[in-house]
Amino acid sequence: MLRFIIRRLGALAATLLISSFLIFAAMYAAPGSPESFLVQGRTVSPEVLASIRAQYGLDDPFLVRYGHWLGGVLTGDLGESLTTRQDVASLLASRIPTTLWLTAYAAVLIVVFGVVVGAIAGLRGGAFDTAVLLGSSVGFAIPTFFAAVLLMSVFSVTLGWFPVFGSGSGLADRMSHLTLPAVALALPAVAVVARITRTAVVEEREAEHVQIALARGVPWRIVARRHIVRNAMLPVTTIVGVNIAALVAGAAVVEHAFTLDGIGAMLINAVQQKDFAVVQAIALVLVAVFGVVNLVIDILYAVIDPRVQLGGESA
Amino acid sequence: MSANVLELDDVRLALPSRHGDRTLLRGVSLSLAPGEALGLVGESGSGKSMTLRTVLRTEPPGARVTGRVLLDGEDVRLLGAAALRRVRAERLTMISQNPRAALNPVLRISRYLVEGLCDARGESRDEATRRARDLLARVGIADVDRCMDAYPHQLSGGMLQRVVIAAAMASSPRLLLADEPTTALDVTTQSEVMAILDEQRREHGMAMLFVTHDLELASAVCDRIAVLYAGEIVEIGTPAQLHSAPRHPYTRLLLDSRPSLTAKTAALPVIPGRPIAAYEVEGGCAFSGRCPWVAPRCSEGEVALVHDAGRATRCLRADELTAELAGPAVSEPAGEPVQAGETEETA
Numbered sequence: 001m002l003r004f005i006i007r008r009l010g011a012l013a014a015t016l017l018i019s020s021f022l023i024f025a026a027m028y029a030a031p032g033s034p035e036s037f038l039v040q041g042r043t044v045s046p047e048v049l050a051s052i053r054a055q056y057g058l059d060d061p062f063l064v065r066y067g068h069w070l071g072g073v074l075t076g077d078l079g080e081s082l083t084t085r086q087d088v089a090s091l092l093a094s095r096i097p098t099t100l101w102l103t104a105y106a107a108v109l110i111v112v113f114g115v116v117v118g119a120i121a122g123l124r125g126g127a128f129d130t131a132v133l134l135g136s137s138v139g140f141a142i143p144t145f146f147a148a149v150l151l152m153s154v155f156s157v158t159l160g161w162f163p164v165f166g167s168g169s170g171l172a173d174r175m176s177h178l179t180l181p182a183v184a185l186a187l188p189a190v191a192v193v194a195r196i197t198r199t200a201v202v203e204e205r206e207a208e209h210v211q212i213a214l215a216r217g218v219p220w221r222i223v224a225r226r227h228i229v230r231n232a233m234l235p236v237t238t239i240v241g242v243n244i245a246a247l248v249a250g251a252a253v254v255e256h257a258f259t260l261d262g263i264g265a266m267l268i269n270a271v272q273q274k275d276f277a278v279v280q281a282i283a284l285v286l287v288a289v290f291g292v293v294n295l296v297i298d299i300l301y302a303v304i305d306p307r308v309q310l311g312g313e314s315a
Numbered sequence: 316m317s318a319n320v321l322e323l324d325d326v327r328l329a330l331p332s333r334h335g336d337r338t339l340l341r342g343v344s345l346s347l348a349p350g351e352a353l354g355l356v357g358e359s360g361s362g363k364s365m366t367l368r369t370v371l372r373t374e375p376p377g378a379r380v381t382g383r384v385l386l387d388g389e390d391v392r393l394l395g396a397a398a399l400r401r402v403r404a405e406r407l408t409m410i411s412q413n414p415r416a417a418l419n420p421v422l423r424i425s426r427y428l429v430e431g432l433c434d435a436r437g438e439s440r441d442e443a444t445r446r447a448r449d450l451l452a453r454v455g456i457a458d459v460d461r462c463m464d465a466y467p468h469q470l471s472g473g474m475l476q477r478v479v480i481a482a483a484m485a486s487s488p489r490l491l492l493a494d495e496p497t498t499a500l501d502v503t504t505q506s507e508v509m510a511i512l513d514e515q516r517r518e519h520g521m522a523m524l525f526v527t528h529d530l531e532l533a534s535a536v537c538d539r540i541a542v543l544y545a546g547e548i549v550e551i552g553t554p555a556q557l558h559s560a561p562r563h564p565y566t567r568l569l570l571d572s573r574p575s576l577t578a579k580t581a582a583l584p585v586i587p588g589r590p591i592a593a594y595e596v597e598g599g600c601a602f603s604g605r606c607p608w609v610a611p612r613c614s615e616g617e618v619a620l621v622h623d624a625g626r627a628t629r630c631l632r633a634d635e636l637t638a639e640l641a642g643p644a645v646s647e648p649a650g651e652p653v654q655a656g657e658t659e660e661t662a
């Protein structure tokens with residue numbers, strides 16, 4: 001187990017290295033140049049332009065710039081924002097809590113509503129099942145941005161139950177500020193997860209060992225929990241994990257719509273302003289989050305299913 | 316109230332399908348005395364498993380079942396959910412063909428065993444664990460600790476079937492339903508597992524309804540054998556009666572089509588034609604289409620199961636054919652023989 005985790009962390013480091021190169025190259029190749037943003041359309045003399053380019057090292061060869069940047073990243077120096085001249089690491093640090101809270105909230109919604117509702121629909125069947133099937137189709141079809149606007153206009157503007165903007169401070173205030181964004185963010189994933197959970201549960205119900213457990217006189221409650229839902233969690237775990245990992249990326253749209261000061265909104269701004277250092281740093285964070293979430297899923301998978309052997313060693 | 320452990324009285328089963336209702340059982344009647352072993356033998360698809368399922372009430376959803384299934388005189392078909400669960404936990408038990416599919420792959424063996432005692436029967440967890448270990452030892456498992464902690468995929472099919480047998484014995488039920496319990500095992504473990512099953516059954520004084528396509532195996536372990544064809548019983552008798560003097564042509568052909576241990580034949584005789592399903596029977600004797608002794612009156616109406624001196628036969632010509640069916644192997648009747656022997660499907 002430990003060796004598996006160490007190996008996977010090594011692989012994650014390699015992935016990050018390759019990603020960092022690709023991200024850097026993509027930024028390098030992207031149209032438009034940062035200095036044109038810095039000068040804001042004003043006409044400046046070629047000397048000034050040259051001094052700006054020199055200051056940010058924009059004239060160095062690609063590999064030199066990459067090496068320089070990578071060296072910084074490895075020592076915790078993510079560079080300096082082109083637009084605000086602030087340290088990117090501390091900028092990120094101030095933004096990360098909001099995104100973390102938002103995605104954690106959405107992840108809880110996915111697990112509670114997606115998994116629980118899907119499992120009940122699969123176990124109970126009937127009208128509830130039909131309602132879940134319909135609801136999940138709708139939930140999946142609504143674009144996140146539209147959902148955000150809709151939720152805001154109904155629950156914040158019309159009903160006034162939730163604040164419209166900002167991310168709040170303190171637990172209760174945060175929860176109230178983040179409820180609508182988290183709902184908007186989680187909605188498509190809840191729909192997918194509910195649907196997959198339901199299908200997995202319905203399939204597992206038909207399994208021979210389930211029928212046999214019932215035929216042995218094991219009460220339905222126990223069979224449902226121990227044999228049906230538990231085994232159905234195998235495929236569901238993967239789907240939940242992928243969806244939670246994707247939340248971090250999806251957070252950009254929601255943070256933008258609800259004007260939250262998370263790294264998602266920061267990413268959108270940075271892209272618009274060609275703020276290389278910030279975009280690169282956030283992209284790296286996203287890759288890292290994806291890798292870590294996937295690692296956690298694999299470990300969880302081995303815990304749920306004893307047949308899975310982590311990296312060829314007995315679990 | 317009868318003294319029989321199990322009595323099936325004209326059990327019929329139909330399943331809805333795209334082509335209308337399909338009859339799978341056409342009036343199965345049989346009885347089991349306490350401690351008796353009754354073999355239910357027939358070709359694949361004849362309805363052996365379906366018969367067992369009507370007893371356990373695990374038939375496919377939507378199935379319509381009529382007739383009575385009396386367990387100690389009580390009709391299990393009429394039980395409410397709670398009473399059915401109690402009957403399943405305490406008085407009936409089932410061993411199925413494939414032990415690997417019977418156990419939850421993600422739970423330990425100990426869970427499976429303890430669950431049957433603790434969750435189904437309400438024994439305390441400690442007591443259940445102690446008993447589970449004891450049961451494993453009694454089915455010949457040497458390393459009980461290892462087995463209790465193992466997951467199903469870590470054990471062989473033979474070991475798993477022993478675990479299933481141990482679990483089946485746990486409640487010392489009145490009746491054991493065994494559906495081809497050794498078919499999925501490799502040949503070397505088959506007889507071993509069969510021996511353990513038989514020994515355990517006798518020790519606990521259980522009656523057994525033993526389903527198999529193997530007439531020889533049934534003859535070895537059963538007190539009586541019922542031969543099933545197209546969803547109905549065509550003959551019931553003791554193994555000795557069936558072997559020395561079969562009274563139904565189908566039984567005779569089943570006996571002829573098994574490999575002989577003494578005489579080496581060039582080609583094994585096979586039963587002509589293909590087995591028909593219960594829903595394909597159109598009046599008359601179900602076997603008439605394949606029967607070498609068929610007479611015109613055989614297809615004229617339903618044939619009744621006639622009881623006579625402890626055995627039963629469903630054949631209009633049983634009396635006229637007595638001598639011929641008991642005689643030496645019949646020569647191949649006219650018509651192309653078609654392979655129709657034991658084409659056992661892997662469920």
Ligand SMILES: Nc1ncnc2c1ncn2[C@@H]1O[C@H](COP(=O)(O)OP(=O)(O)O)[C@@H](O)[C@H]1O
Pocket residue numbers: 330339357358359360361362363364365366375592593
């Ligand atoms: N779940 C099911 N749905 C529809 N038909 C079934 C089902 N299970 C079995 N059958 C049909 O019922 C007949 C009897 O099956 P079964 O009792 O399993 O035969 P066997 O004697 O081999 O155990 C077969 O023709 C089979 O195709």
Ligand SMILES: [Mg+2]
Pocket residue numbers: 363364365494
């Ligand atoms: Mg069968």
